[in-house]
Amino acid sequence: MNRVNVICHMTVSLDGIATGPFLESEAGRKASEVYYELHRRYRAGGYACGRVTMEESFTGGFQPDLSPFAGQRIPREDYIADRDTQFYCVAFDRHGRLGWKGPRIIDEDPGYGDAHIIEILTEDVRDAYLAYLRSIGVSYLFAGKTDIEIGYALEKLWMWYGIETLLLEGGPDLNTSFLEEGLIDRLSLVIADTEAGDTGKPLFRGSLKENFALEETRRIGGDVLWQQYRSLAVRMADLDAITAQMESADEDVEVYYHIRTGAFEYLSSFSSLELTPDQEEKIKTSPDYVRLPALDESRERRFMEDFAGKTSSGVCSAMLLGALREGGPEGFRQELGSLSLYRAYYDFRYARLREEAAAWCLENGIPCTT
Numbered sequence: 001m002n003r004v005n006v007i008c009h010m011t012v013s014l015d016g017i018a019t020g021p022f023l024e025s026e027a028g029r030k031a032s033e034v035y036y037e038l039h040r041r042y043r044a045g046g047y048a049c050g051r052v053t054m055e056e057s058f059t060g061g062f063q064p065d066l067s068p069f070a071g072q073r074i075p076r077e078d079y080i081a082d083r084d085t086q087f088y089c090v091a092f093d094r095h096g097r098l099g100w101k102g103p104r105i106i107d108e109d110p111g112y113g114d115a116h117i118i119e120i121l122t123e124d125v126r127d128a129y130l131a132y133l134r135s136i137g138v139s140y141l142f143a144g145k146t147d148i149e150i151g152y153a154l155e156k157l158w159m160w161y162g163i164e165t166l167l168l169e170g171g172p173d174l175n176t177s178f179l180e181e182g183l184i185d186r187l188s189l190v191i192a193d194t195e196a197g198d199t200g201k202p203l204f205r206g207s208l209k210e211n212f213a214l215e216e217t218r219r220i221g222g223d224v225l226w227q228q229y230r231s232l233a234v235r236m237a238d239l240d241a242i243t244a245q246m247e248s249a250d251e252d253v254e255v256y257y258h259i260r261t262g263a264f265e266y267l268s269s270f271s272s273l274e275l276t277p278d279q280e281e282k283i284k285t286s287p288d289y290v291r292l293p294a295l296d297e298s299r300e301r302r303f304m305e306d307f308a309g310k311t312s313s314g315v316c317s318a319m320l321l322g323a324l325r326e327g328g329p330e331g332f333r334q335e336l337g338s339l340s341l342y343r344a345y346y347d348f349r350y351a352r353l354r355e356e357a358a359a360w361c362l363e364n365g366i367p368c369t370t
Contacts, residue, residue: 003154003261005288007042008168008175009188011035012203013196018172020200022192027223031192034224038190040111045163046088047112050174054091054098058107062099069131076123079130081139082116083161089115090157090166092174094148096125096133103137118161120153122146150181162282176204179211185260187212187229237262237368242292243350243357249292256289259366265289290364293356297329304332307348316341 011031013022022028039047055061081103089105089112091098100117107113119133119140133140141160143153157163168178178184189203212229220226242257245264249255254267265283283289301324308320316339323335336342361368 003151003183004045004158004163004166005185005260006154006166006168006178006183007044007186007188008178008184008203009035009039009042009190010169010175010203011190011192013192013194013200015195015197016202017196017200018175018203020196022194022196022200025192025194027192027194030221031190031224034220034226035190036109036111038188038226039167039169040109042165042167042188044165044167045086045161046090046115046118046157047167047169048090048092048174050170051091051093051097053169053171053174054093058089058105059099059101062101064099064101064132066126066128066132069128069135072127072131074127074130074134076142078141078156078160079134079139080160081134081137085114085116087115088157088161088163089117090120091117092120092148092150092153092170094122096121096129100133100136100138103139118157120148122148148177150177150183154183159279162278164282164286164288172201172204176206179204179206182231184211185231187227187231189225189227189229191225191227193223193225237361237366239354239357239361239368242361242368243354246292246295246353246357249294251294251296254294255292256283257292257366258288259290259364260288290366293360295353300329303349303352304329304345306352307345310348311341 010018011023011028012018013028023032049057085104096119098119103117105112105115105117117138119138120143121140123142123145130140141153141156143149143156154166157166168175168184170178175184211232213232214227215230216228218226237257237259241262241264245255245257248266252268256265256267257263258265267280267283304324305321308317308324311317311320319339320332320335320341324332327334333342336345358368360366
């Protein structure tokens with residue numbers, strides 16, 4: 001299944017602290033300015049935080065009056081209030097505690113303001129809270145019964161809203177949950193030129209070296225560092241699976257491979273898959289998808305000619321090439337049967353397709369099994 005690409009974008013101290021008084025120091029304020037500028041430059045489809053961060057940054061602890069909604073029964077179905085905004089604030093709020101006043105974030109910063117709010121909830125949330133969210137036009141998605149399944153939430157965000165990149169900017173608990181499930185694809189750290197000591201909380205529990213590889217370090221504004229990391233959880237493509245899918249790709253069926261998840265998508269006018277036009281367009285244009293080459297008749301003929309040329313018997317070779325010339329690929333297959341070479345040809349054909357699959361992976365920078 002597909003999901004959004006997650007970039008954990010945070011400001012930290014020299015000693016790896018992400019919260020606390022150091023953010024109010026001169027060095028912390030300089031780093032925060034760079035952090036907000038980079039947030040805007042990413043132009044992501046949305047940003048995500050947990051309940052505590054959302055309360056501190058946006059709701060201010062406001063608690064709505066739910067009494068008008070008492071007694072209502074709301075089905076545990078996703079509620080899509082607005083999927084056309086193209087910019088979203090994703091709140092991981094397991095039990096539904098955040099007090100929103102409207103469907104969009106009110107903030108002067110264009111990197112945060114006007115984002116449509118999506119609550120990520122569990123099914124044990126109160127009915128009255130769901131009714132309240134509906135009344136003010138806030139969307140919500142269910143991602144578990146009592147605990148949030150983050151991967152499931154990311155799949156839904158891609159499926160319902162087409163979000164391709166999400167900035168994770170939460171506190172240590174949420175960030176660690178993403179980390180432990182291997183759901184952080186990149187790490188973007190803006191480092192303030194100061195130490196925090198024991199006055200705050202770390203970015204997340206666990207070593208960066210175990211999970212990420214440093215790609216680049218930049219010095220910005222003299223004393224602020226920006227470090228970018230990539231996840232070490234690189235998916236190795238299954239070469240046999242790609243080879244098998246190459247046999248499905250032809251003039252009528254387009255097969256696309258998702259380089260991060262290893263999933264295959266099929267686009268065809270005859271397909272029964274329920275993909276919207278927007279989803280099909282995202283598959284065709286997203287850098288995460290690569291289209292497999294189609295197996296057309298010219299390639300099939302080339303395999304047949306090469307096999308005929310490699311047979312040990314000159315008589316068999318002549319008979320196969322004659323059958324191909326006179327009857328096309330179907331005549332060639334019939335001749336294979338009469339010569340008891342059917343299995344030998346398809347073993348040869350598979351080996352050739354596998355070589356092409358390996359070359360395709362190399363060409364597209366996809367690590368694969370041998």
